[in-house]
Amino acid sequence: MTLPRCYVKILDPMSFATSALRGIITVLGIAFVAVYAGFAAAQTGSVYAVGSVAVDETAESAATARDIALKKGQVLAYQRLLDRIVPANDRSKLSPLPEAQLLQLVSGIEVTKEKTSSVRYLAKLVVRFNPSAVRSYLRNAGIQFAETESKPLIVLPVFRSQATQQLWDASNLWLRVWRELPLSDGLINLIVPEGATADIAEISAEQAVEGNDERIKSISQRYGAAVALLTIATVKQSHGEKIVEVSTSRLDPGGADQTSVQSFVSNKEISLQEVLAGAAANLRREIEENWKLDNLIRFDDRRELLAEASLRGLPELISLQKKLEEVSLIKKAELVRLSLSAALIRLRYLGSPEQLKLALAQHDMALTQGSVYWKLQASNQ
The missing domain is CATH 3.10.28 (Endonuclease I-creI)
Incomplete structure (x- = not known):
């Protein structure tokens, strides 16, 4: 098999004087782009x-x-x-x-x-x-589709009724219906905590409603979630009917909070629990649909950019390569320049820069605009 060519410019040549190091850089330069010989080799395993x-x-x-x-x-x-x-x-x-x-x-x-x-x-x-x-x-067939899997989201269902607000209480019907939803194998994994002792100690209903960043971040990290979904179901009485108002906010660190409000009616023919169950299913379906629409692969929109990544050794370069392999929007990655502390990479990708940023974020990478090149780094740096 013929490997794609890779032209790598090595800075600080005196730092790479030994033949062993020169050999390592040559191998890395070839290996970095070899996996991008075909788009089909990109992130696909679990999705398909x-x-x-x-x-x-x-x-x-x-x-x-x-x-x-x-x-x-x-x-x-x-x-x-x-x-x-x-x-x-x-x-x-x-x-x-x-x-x-x-x-x-x-x-x-x-x-x-x-x-x-x-x-x-x-x-x-x-x-x-x-x-x-x-x-x-x-x-x-002319059908658009998405492949980007979201990092898990943790759901915090707060139930308001008769001047009380509940999160982990056994009487929280909103939490109960979220737990009872059938498993979904969509592109988004929504995690509903069990309400164990650690959950109760970590965040209360009041702290969730107030948007306590420290508490929300703590429980999100414990469950391996990147974003918290705060959904508040408020029950009100109107002309003999119960009106359920559902306010849902996506609490995204470093991003703008997104809030939606929906109303549902409970009457004699439909119990309150049935209304809440339908509202939870509808909300999850809406979240999954919006994610797909935001991440549709645009095969007719091909772009490229140069991104500089800071490095602290060979393992970080290898780790970066593996993460880029998993991003389905990236059609090809080329190592343009390499030094002891940084790598300049040309990314050829599909869609807009915002889509690429979102896809990279799901693999713990942050892409930001720099003065000359884009900056690519681990999102926890």
């Missing part, structure tokens, strides 16, 4: 793998039931993949795929928890799709 696909089929024999189950499992996985990466408005434009065409999109199936009888077959499947094949199919 659909797990926990349950199948249960009965037929005249277990073998026949298995064949039917595997076919139906692939169809279910394909629908879940579309739900994950394609905006809702575009999914309706896609016609059902013929079996032969669907098989061309599947790269492999992993079977777990397999059980059989003489006529029945049960299993859990992990269906892996070929990223390049799926991209080509969707692009040819």
Whole structure:
């Protein structure tokens, strides 16, 4: 295989006088861009793998039931993949795929928890799709899609009713319905804390509503979340009906807070818990849809920029390379210049600089505008 060429300018040549160091830099220069020979090699693994696909089929024999189950499992996985990466408005434009065409999109199936009888077959499947094949199919169909996975968000559901506000209380219906939502395998992982002793000690309802940065940051970090989602459900009485007003704020350190307000009605036919459950499901769906719309891959918008990254040794350069590999918007990265303390990298990418910033942030990298070059650094620096 022919590797792409990489022209690397070494600053401070006296610092790289030994043949061993020269060899290391040469290898690094080639290795840094080798993984970008094809866009399909970028971040795709978890996005194009659909797990926990349950199948249960009965037929005249277990073998026949298995064949039917595997076919139906692939169809279910394909629908879940579309739900994950394609905006809702575009999914309706896609016609059902013929079996032969669907098989061309599947790269492999992993079977777990397999059980059989003489006529029945049960299993859990992990269906892996070929990223390049799926991209080509969707692009040819004129369908936009997103691949950027968000870092986890922690949900803080505060319930206000009869002049009280609750967060970890057992009577908090808003927290309860969030916990009971079925698992979602979208591009955003929403974490709802259990309300354990550590959670209770870390933040109260009052501190959450006040937006106590220190407490919110502390519980977010403990759960491995980058952003907190504060959602407040307030119950009010109006003409014999209960009105539920839901105010949701995305508390993003270093970014502008985003707040939305929605209202829902509970009456004799619909219980308060049912209204809250529907509101939580609707809100999660809205969050996932907005994320997809913000991160649609724009194949017709190709750009490039030069970014300078500060380095403190070889391990940081290798770590930087691995992180850039995971960003699906980056089509190619070239090492332009390298010194003991910094690397200048040309990034060829799809979409706007704001989209690139957002995608890099999901991998703990911050991209900022500098006086000459863009600056690329770990977001915790």
